[in-house]
Amino acid sequence: MDKNLKNDLLIRAAMSQPTERPPVWMMRQAGRFMKEYWEIKNKYSFLEMCKTPEIAADVTMLPIDLLGVDAAILFSDILVTAEAMGGDLSFEQGVGPRFSNPIRNAKDAEYLNVDCLDKLQYVADAIRVIQQRLDGNVPLIGFAGAPFTILSYLVEGGSSKDFKLTKTFMNNQPELAHSILQKIADVTVEYLNMQIAAGVNALQLFDSWALALSWNDYHEFSHQYNKYIISKLNRKDVPIISFAKGSSVFAPVMAEAQPDVVSLDWNADLLNIKKALPSNMAVQGNLDPFVLYADKPVIKKKILELFERMRGEKGFIFNLGHGIMPDMPFDNVKYAIEVIKEFRY
Ligand code: 1CP
Secondary structure, eight states: OOTTOSOOHHHHHHTTOOOSSOOBOOTTTTSTTOHHHHHHHTTSOHHHHHHSHHHHHHHHHHHHHHHOOSOEEOSOOTTHHHHHTTOOEEEETTTEEEESSOOOSTTGGGGOOSOOGGGGHHHHHHHHHHHHHHTTSSOEEEEEEOHHHHHHHHHHSBOOSSOHHHHHHHHHOHHHHHHHHHHHHHHHHHHHHHHHHHTOSEEEEEETTGGGSOHHHIIIIIIHHHHHHHHTOOOTTOOEEEEETTOGGGHHHHHHTOOSEEEOOTTSOHHHHHHHSOTTOEEEEEEOGGGGGSOHHHHHHHHHHHHHHHTTOSSEEEEESSOOOTTSOHHHHHHHHHHHHHOOO
């Protein structure tokens, strides 16, 4: 554990050590629900923000300075690995990510380049600037997208509701799908090890769309690559959080990949899940993010319900089951964090 951290709650909880209260951070905490984000975003494109270390650091620091969360998360996106491999990525306002060169067959996939770590150096640079700014106050979480989730964007050419093209691609061209997944996995190993070398204190692997997969397909097209990645990280004292949305049914399989923390959404009872996992494996989650639209007494009640359920458990990190929505009232998010920070086991 990094002895230089002034607040190491997240690291202790991730390592299943005792904490005086659950640590809190929220997915998409460095984003669009803050007017301070828009003051920066109005001047730059999203990718410019990610690729300019000083700006990425400014945005990463917003939730630390304005909300007082227990961890910072690098301002970037899961799709930067696919871009470095050759995907022609843009982010359109209100539409989301788009690849203009989607992959539907072997010829389309020819552009994919695994030797691309140099194109991601800006992330290592951003991590170093952020760590200077954080000055040991709270840990910094680095991250990457899991191969299946990245593949889905490359095949669909953007976001998808039903993953029809991705599933048809995997069903009809499984060998090609596997060769691409392996390439993404190899880049992700190098990329996350680069983040560790640059100084992140924890890592999260986002398999946001694993929920689309059947039990067998999850094993074949997602789990084995996540396991491969986690097994190849120079993790030393850097805990690894494995996140999937809508996937509590996969939690025991996620645990087989041996992350330090399994992060789940709100479908599951977190305590029941924790009891089903190895005893030294922590859990992260799992408040329904839509609770943050409710009145403050409701927000407080739902947070305390979760905390009472988890009372006495080592290895629990508070998070939402998925990200903060862009139109969530800032005041409610801030209030939730105050409630969490006042709680004591
Ligand atoms: O959490 C944070 O605040 C840190 C930064 C971060 C992270 C961890 C961003 C900034 N994106 C991500 C991960 C990410 N990106 C995921 C995994 C987590 C999740 O499930 O939400 C996914 C699926 C993406 C893909 C993505 N990036 C989308 C589409 C989501 C979908 O429905 O398909 C979108 C809209 C983005 C853009 C993006 N990424 C991040 C921000 C702040 C934005 C908005 C850019 C803008 O201001 O226009």
